[in-house]
Amino acid sequence: MNDKKQLLSAEQVDFLTEMMNIGAGNAATALTQVLQCRVDIIVPRVLVITDAQELSILTSPSLPVVCARMGMVGDVSGGLFLIVPEEQKEDLIRLAERAMTGGGQSWRAGITSQESDDLKLSVIAEISNIVAGVFLTAVHDFCKLNIYHTVPTVATDMVQALLDESLVRLSRQVQHIIVIENEFMVEENLIKTFLVMVPSVESVNILVNSIGQARMAMVKDGG
């Protein structure tokens, strides 16, 4: 077989989940302010993927999604994606619209459908900015790593089609992709998001070592 191996132990994945739980809590607080309504979180699921095939555990490859692609720079470089299934995109946009207009006149009044589509994508880009920012802050707080994300580029299509170029990089070298599946309860709407971190080959070890050290420090401190 091939020489790919799991770099993170089961305990380290648990720790990562704990870290992302804090990130999700921060994201819910941020979304509460943006959407001006109550946002609850369901405990996130963290998956570390070492083979492109494993993506199918999460979703069907042709699931229509909206995806914001960002870059990671700083202590860890690579790619960062925020994915929202197409069927929940409209809910999210409707909630954002309500918050911004205070329930008054639609912002889409008097604009073309192209302008309306552009506006929707920019709402998704803005929410991606916020969510990515708070998750990276959680990584910083636990692991003392400074990671920044670049401006998002948003596209709507089938999930595997949007990710395959990044997944292809997996097969070139041993690499890890971290998928954080989050569910937010926004009033009665369940909004599912996937945050996908693709650390570059040069920085995957930095990330893994920092997670290991942070976990050990926490075990020593609190038991």
Next chain:
Amino acid sequence: MQNKIEVSMGKGAVTAAPHVILSSGLGSCVVVTLYDTERKLGGLAHIMLPDSSSLNGYHPPYKCADTAIATLTKELRSMRASPRNMVAKLVGGAKMFLSSDDFSPGVGKQNITSVKRILKQKRIPVIGENTGGNYGRNVEFYLDSGKVMVRAIGREDKEI
């Protein structure tokens, strides 16, 4: 009885009429179909990378263009397909994100170039193509006719 065979990313399959081979969620990946027009048999590969020489150690045969096309033709020959009657069709090789800070041609373009070069060496004509652009595709390959249907979100279905 018509069977539908689903081929996932980096995999391939060969079969005969009247079956159908499907592959979905193509972005920068390229699907190659080979079809023996006389015997009505063929195969499909969902290729991820242009070249296997950049990989170390073991890799699945259908992952890279060079080994995928070699495996497909070998499998088809063992089913008594004739290389003389073989025709190829290509789908995929998109660049999904158009951002202002990225001027690289992307893996999709490299995949298409590589597949075309290899098919030319093997003297297999490319008789249909739906490649490039910035959108994802689903593929259905009908072995009774050699027809390939390409479906994309928000676009009309294309037959090649």
